[in-house]
Amino acid sequence: MEMRITISGLGLALGKTGFGANLVSGAYLQTRSAKCGTVNTFGLTKGLSLGSSSGTVVFGHVQTEWFRIDENSAEFFDNDSSVGKVADVNISGAIVAGGRVDVNVDLIDENGSIETLVTKANISSSGIQISSTKVRGILKKMPRAQCVTALPSN
Numbered sequence: 106m107e108m109r110i111t112i113s114g115l116g117l118a119l120g121k122t123g124f125g126a127n128l129v130s131g132a133y134l135q136t137r138s139a140k141c142g143t144v145n146t147f148g149l150t151k152g153l154s155l156g157s158s159s160g161t162v163v164f165g166h167v168q169t170e171w172f173r174i175d176e177n178s179a180e181f182f183d184n185d186s187s188v189g190k191v192a193d194v195n196i197s198g199a200i201v202a203g204g205r206v207d208v209n210v211d212l213i214d215e216n217g218s219i220e221t222l223v224t225k226a227n228i229s230s231s232g233i234q235i236s237s238t239k240v241r242g243i244l245k246k247m248p249r250a251q252c253v254t255a256l257p258s259n
Contacts, residue, residue: 106136106137106138106173106174106176106178106179106182106183107136107137107138107139107140107171107172107173107174108134108135108136108169108171108172108173108174108178108182108223109134109135109168109169109170109171109172110132110133110134110135110167110168110169110194110196110208110210111132111133111135111167111168111169112130112131112132112133112165112166112167112168112194112196112238112240113130113131113132113165113166113167113238114127114129114130114131114164114165114166114238114239114240115127115128115129115130115163115164116128116129116130116163117163127151127152127153128153129150129151129152129153130150130151130238130239130240131148131149131150131151131240131242132148132149132150132194132240133146133147133148133247134146134147134148134182134192134194134210134244135147136174136179136182136183137171140171143249144249145182145246145249146246146247146249147182147187147188147192147244147245147246147247148244148245148247149192149194149240149241149242149243149244149245150240150242151240151241151242163235164233164234165196165232165233165234165235165237165238166232166233166234166238167196167200167206167230167231167232167233167234167238168230168231168232169196169206169208169228169229169230170228170229170230170231172208172225172228174222174223174225178210178222178223181212181222185246187212187222187244188244188245188246189243189244189245190212190213190214190243190244191212191213191214191241191242191243191244192210192211192212192213192241192242192243192244193209193210193211193212193213193219193239193240193241194209194210194239194240194241195208195209195210195237195238195239196208196209196230196234196237196238196239197209197236197237198230198234198236198237199234199235199236200230200231200232200233200234201233202231202232202233203229203230203231203232204229204230205227205228205229205230206227206228206230206234207225207226207227207228208223208224208225208226208228209221209223209224210222210223210224212244213241
């Protein structure tokens with residue numbers, strides 16, 4: 106299975122201090138079984154907040170290229186067992202226009218236990234960010250896009 110992550114954030118996170126002011130941030134996690142396979146999209150958002158659960162250094166927007174994930178991680182997305190759970194998505198690495206980033210996707214249960222679904226390094230990406238962009242929120246399954254064909258004109 107392959108995954109692609111698109112993440113955006115607007116706010117201020119002060120590195121390892123644990124403090125951040127988040128205006129808005131969100132992420133899409135897309136999965137597919139193969140290059141021509143159906144794309145499933147999962148999303149999470151976080152609005153205005155203070156703390157360290159979401160944030161970026163001023164502004165960040167990154168989209169990774171498709172990358173492989175292992176079978177254990179794929180199961181969580183195949184059977185939608187991750188939907189409704191708290192997810193923490195973190196993309197780290199400075200890029201301008203394009204470059205490589207590190208990816209981390211965790212699920213957090215009601216007891217605060219963390220299960221890491223995806224940890225990858227040096228994933229080719231496009232976008233812009235100074236350091237990292239992080240989003241923590243409830244994982245939702247997004248509706249599939251419908252292909253609309255144009256009606257012939259007379």
